[in-house]
Amino acid sequence: MARHRLILALVLAAVGCTSTAARNDEASSRHPSFATTTTIERQLSIDAETTAAVTPSTTALIGPASTRPDESPEVVELPGGIDDSLLGLHGQIRATAFGPNGDYGWGLSYYSGIWGHFNGRPPAEVLSVNGTSLIPDNWRYSQTLCPEGTSARASLSGHGPSYREVFQAIDGAVGYWPQTRFPSSQPKFRMSGNTDCYTTNTSNPGWVWKSDNEVIPGLIQLSNRVLVPPDGITFEATDGELLGTAWMALPLSQPYERSGVVVGDKSWTLFLEAANFRGPVAYWAPETWSRVTVNHPPAHLRGLDHREIDTEYRLFASHLNTPSLSAVVEGRDWSRIPELRFPVDSEGRTVFHQDVTFYGRDAVYDQVVAAVSGAPLPAAFDRSASIHAPLQTHRWELQHGELPVVGLEKFVQLEDWDTADKEGWAWGLQWLEQPGVFPSYFRREGSEWLAVNRSDSPSEMTSPDLVFPGAIRRSGYAPPLADGPAPRVQQALLNDGSVVRYTWYRFVEQPAVVALDLDDAQKAVLQSLVEQIHRQWGPNTIFMMPPSEGDLASIQTEVLVVPPTGAEVGWVPVVISQTAAE
Template structure:
């Protein structure tokens, strides 16, 4: 028991895990089945924490897409031997953990390079959570090494934007500006019937920011279909995201991993402290976090894209509103817990805020207290009583606990993300500039000689056409990338090697390459594809991520990140 005469400044408390868990979320009215070809919305981007913390994971508002297998009532979609099959509570079909598209804007415990603001990252789970795919080369932060060839699943599509494995960074310190993103099914390839029956749906990620608009990457359809052959389970053919409509069912802020401090006062009462979590607020005490939630049918883009591919009928890429529907949103009441123990007093009549749907079908939080200037602060302190944690104000925490003085551990720069696709060390004639001369905001390119030098391993895999190039990002990391012909990028190697059971025909590869070349020519990054938001301003992506193809590689080539490491100071 602590003495009343104890001096808080000398108290050292051990940081603990499991500080906060819950889903601050919204529902919406039912969606007609034909609107399963895409989903998108605009999400606020802001620094939820004011310094980069270790052991911290909260996803800002996002959604989860799964294939619609509602016709299957009792047969398992996750084969024996997969990770998710062990989760018995997900049975009997395991449809919610069979395949997913996740990700979005947020903070993840596996981030290697934290810098305060959040990042945007894609994520897909093609095989019952056996592995995850978060970029054109790496998993969702779970490994330093690039994924094996047969697990690569995202193809780099944009020739103007880098996609680092640690996520897409933003310019400056955004404070409630919006990022639009949509997952849309596009038929880049035809369905396959042979040994690996595969649908034609390539789930493609579109972004809408102030300085970049357009598609950035897509999931290769075989990413979803090959689980059936791998586990010799024919029932799964035609049931993955390559073939089935996608369903989502709302969105949420996923509070996953938050540290805490805990201490007792002289009477033995337990108090807890969380990191400061802040939200953008307006003069009315509103935090508007999501707007323009839209579902799409194939009329929105799929049909016109296919006509462009097959018949040459021009497709602008702009989503057709005739194939769009905006469901009415409804808020949910959140259940919060700390180390499995329920927390009360955060939301509701006695709480700090309510989740609301504001006029214009915008979702967010209506604050009743905790607003400081143009930022609102989530309750940081709690007292344990009657088998629950109760949210309290800082003034209610006894000084003797020392909680007020505790500081959460900051994140250190992580290990590099590496790959073995190319030999990164250039020749003597193509040495990069010393890292301490790198600009923090402008790309730094190698001397011109490197544009014609090739450092890949000979006769093993397709070679890049230009590189290496290096840029320093807002998170303090240094990214190395090369330019590849689109169809020669690492994500396609498993489908382009001679003799590989997954190998594509020369005709299929040529047709896909030609289609991407048309997109690079016609789909520019300075016009709308998603309809613009009705409220607020768009956020800016980190300018260092915006690249220009080298001379001669303007069309049909894409930048592929091969290394991300901490930059020297």
């Protein structure tokens, strides 16, 4: 049987929201909440003959697409006396979800509002991301979880001696990232994680990640109905509609010994709830979390493959970072940032997150255990094993350059809201002046920057000649091909101006599973359970409780796929390239 390998040497940004403590540690030389770009070599082994057997005969595309050079950065001529900076408005807008007492660390779900800030491509270097982070419950554990040689031990010493907040994390968020390769007016959903004290990166499901010839276990493609482009899942046009997100512990494999440690049975699985898709998308292989504990006994049995998530409190954040233009006019310092637009409902609100829910073991985990022995899978998460977590906002925590920003409350306030049966149902912005338009103009007052109206700003700052350069389209993600025939592929055109190519694998033959080197018995059990999931959990099975208010967003239609004939169950699509459209 002919085989080939795809060798990937891509520069990928693994990004997401993570622990606040890590984000605020100024001693870190590497920003831990939005991981820096890292070059990682990966290998994909694809069975060309098997792949061709399940690809429709009309498919004529072969292998990954070729990348194009990066676009040249946009050059903007600014009037004299105007300076530009990448460090404009930055920081976090935050709320806390107060978790329950009891055994409710087996899952977390919530709804996020989705909207576009801009009419076209965002300005270069804009970051605007809404999400949260899940860490293992090691509360009151005082031994050192991060081994010597990890990034956290080197640069986040303030989190010692346990390093529990920077040990491991699951991230996932909707937003705009400076590292995106295909900037778009609409935000995207991306998933990432801190698997080993911020030392290595891993992101897109289905691929094999390697660093210094070591395989880095990571995300595994589970859905046979939705693609996961490396630049993020795209949506139809949105203006405040909601995306439901749930991370649930599922027992997709049994504990076993590997490299001298016990790998746990928790496969943390992403479920999405949209208007046109509902269900599991991908999961973190348990081996992802056990790897950092090898040869470090204090961390044994302390990773997310063994532990529930910390429910004491969860921070939900909107993380902002914009460029700025500044000038000195008549002896006073003035500044301007790109205009950020927000959707506003009939009550003058912009909702960031709502309906935060924690889950117990019997919400879905125990039912999947029973399914391995032949029982049917549950039709939804068991509501009797869930509990609402009220949200409460924090104060403003934004800066401009190195100085705090004040006066925002004249325009917009941070609020959390209740319903008749839910305290802290949602949180976000309550608008006062100019609803939906965040303050763009600032005047320095001593050691602070004061938000001001456009009408109170000098003409030098309000001039239409002042524009921000747009984000550029970069080369894309595409592996070079070697050692044999290329697979037949299908492709989808995305609304960010890119094309993804993907091919179908039998579930346990996707590269991310093959790299785990499971034995035949393990693979047989896993394949059987995934086939049951594909049969019984259709793309419109409603797992989460519907949102208390609001409508669901729609994933872009082209991202949704139908398995080819003969591969309706037990096969999954894996994206092998994402490049600029012709």
